Amino acid sequence: MKTTRLIILGLGGVGRSLLEQILEFRSYQAQRYGLRLEPCLLCDSGTCLAQPQGGLSEEQLRQVLSHKLSGGSLKDLPDTSSWEPPLEAVRRLAQTGWVVVDCTASDATAEPLIEALSKGAGVVLANKKPLTADQETYDRLTRPRSGSGLPASRWETTVGSGVPVIATLNRLMASGDEIEKIEGATSGTLGRLMTGLQQGLPFSQIIRQAHREGATEPDPREDLAGQDAARKALILARGMGLKLDMKDVEVESLFPHQMSDGGVEAFLEALPRLDDSYRQRCEKASRSGRVLRYSVEVSPRRVRVGTVETPLESPLGRLQGADNLVQFTTRCFTPTPLVLQGRGAGVRATASGVLGDILELA
Ligand SMILES: NC(=O)c1ccc[n+]([C@@H]2O[C@H](COP(=O)([O-])OP(=O)(O)OC[C@H]3O[C@@H](n4cnc5c(N)ncnc54)[C@H](OP(=O)(O)O)[C@@H]3O)[C@@H](O)[C@H]2O)c1
Incomplete structure (x- = not known):
């Protein structure tokens, strides 16, 4: 033995x-x-x-x-x-x-x-x-x-918790395939937020509920600021061979920086101020058959985490709740990308x- x-x-x-x-x-x-x-x-x-x-x-x-x-x-x-x-x-x-x-x-x-x-x-x-x-x-x-x-x-x-994202990336790299772009949703909390918005729920209500259930960090700003998603984007970018640091990752926070100070309860109470703008953004996306997702985008040209409008019928658009999805567009996987999807946390x-x-x- x-x-x-x-x-x-x-x-x-x-x-x-x-x-x-x-x-x-x-x-x-x-x-x-x-x-x-x-x-x-x-x-x-x-x-x-x-x-x-x-x-x-x-x-x-x-x-x-x-x-x-x-x-x-x-x-x-x-x-x-x-x-x-x-x-x-x-x-x-x-x-x-x-x-x-x-x-x-x-x-x-x-x-x-x-x-x-x-x-x-x-x-x-x-x-x-x-x-x-x-x-x-x-x-x-x-x-x-x-x-x-x-x-x-x-x-x-x-990245992706139990979904084998890194093994896939390493295999693609080892085979010499050229990775053009990695995209996806890698945060269960933000995934749940985006599907809630798609269903017409107010931003503040979704966050409060998730916070009550312990599905966010104790301070939900840690999820909403996008820093965790940015770390995952950097790990993917470095796995692609790009030489970058955290400062090179563009990060969209889901709340204005004026709400960074103060305690958690004050933050939760101020959240309804953001409801209208998120409702309007979702309605605008929906008019063109799209939905809002919080996505990681990694390519040699850009490493970004933030909201995107994506077609409802795309793999990312069909994603629901806390599930994770990562798709690789490569020289071999074009035009249909290689898509991995599954429960992304727990x-x-x-x-x-x-x-x-x-x-x-x-
Ligand atoms: N939860 C998920 O679904 C998930 C998914 C993917 C990746 N991860 C990652 O996995 C890691 C662990 O997650 P978790 O949810 O288990 O976190 P957690 O509940 O916060 O536990 C962290 C543990 O690390 C210990 N610790 C902190 N600093 C230490 C040090 N310098 N030396 C030794 N131990 C130290 C803490 O000690 P005390 O007990 O004394 O506080 C605690 O036991 C995190 O990096 C997280 O991002 C989590």
């Missing part, structure tokens, strides 16, 4: 679901691949729990899962003998035969991940921030291993994509 040791950074929704799936599929992976995934180091923002020899026991893993689910911090757990600062522990342990998995939303993980790669470990990222730092950091994280066309890192879930689908990345590296 081959053993792959894991370091998991981040025990929020994605990190916990990953741990659950590792336990759930253990006997399946043993039978099918002769493989055992052994979580040896788990970290949250405060500290970490390590058991480098033999891995953390199933009992310890279940205890961590229920403790983190109830909102606790790892440092509150009784066994304090094995604590050390998270990123230091990564530096100490990562080596060949290990995979470091970044399920944080932190921008502090890039250096330890690069160090882990240099020591021969594999790296899996659900976290977009290291890949959208400067170009050099991206290059060091994604550089092919010497003697192999493939890097020792995977970042499939950073911690289980994301963690399942992360697990797939780990298995590719194990």
Whole structure:
């Protein structure tokens, strides 16, 4: 039986679901691949729990899962003998035969991940921030291993969550196909907003409802400002070989910058001011058989995220709710683009994509 040791950074929704799936599929992976995934180091923002020899026991893993689910911090757990600062522990342990998995939303993980790669470990990222730092950091994280066309890192879930957008992009690039344009809707929250507008619902009502249900970030401005979509656009652009930074991505925010200040409740109360303009934009689009979508557009000429009017009968126009869609127009896929579509968010689908990345590296 081959053993792959894991370091998991981040025990929020994605990190916990990953741990659950590792336990759930253990006997399946043993039978099918002769493989055992052994979580040896788990970290949250405060500290970490390590058991480098033999891995953390199933009992310890279940205890961590229920403790983190109830909102606790790892440092509150009784066994304090094995604590050390998270990123230091990564530096100490990562080596060949290990995979470091970044399920944080932190921008502090890039250096330890690069160090882990240099020591021969594999790296899996659900976290977009290291890949959208400067170009050099991206290059060091994604550089092919010497003697192999493939890097020792995977970042499939950073765009489209469980939909295999990055694998498709990498295959198109590897085959030498020329990518003219990548377009699509990569935000479940903004997808839901756009279909709500199409149904005639007021902008403010859709956002309030989604916020109440926990379907937006705690501050919905984080979704509406388009920054998350911009990070995905940059990852796609860099995957196409373009040398760009975040400042090169044109971003359309869905609210005026005067509404950036102040608390969340004040923002939600001010939202009805935007209802009329969105209603008018949707009506105008509808008169020409089009609908409004929040789209990513990546080409050698332009990298942009923002609203577009698209024909109702196009793949993007037919998209509903929180689903994601990404389409590649390439020298081979012309005039009909290659279209990927599916559920684009949710911690289980994301963690399942992360697990797939780990298995590719194990
Ligand atoms: N949710 C989705 O559907 C989805 C889809 C695709 C990609 N992603 C990406 O996946 C990542 C995780 O998402 P999530 O929803 O699980 O986020 P989350 O619930 O906010 O969890 C983040 C976790 O990271 C930990 N953390 C923060 N800084 C850290 C550090 N420096 N070292 C170690 N741990 C640190 C936090 O610790 P504490 O517990 O101590 O706060 C927390 O456990 C994000 O980057 C997100 O953008 C999510």
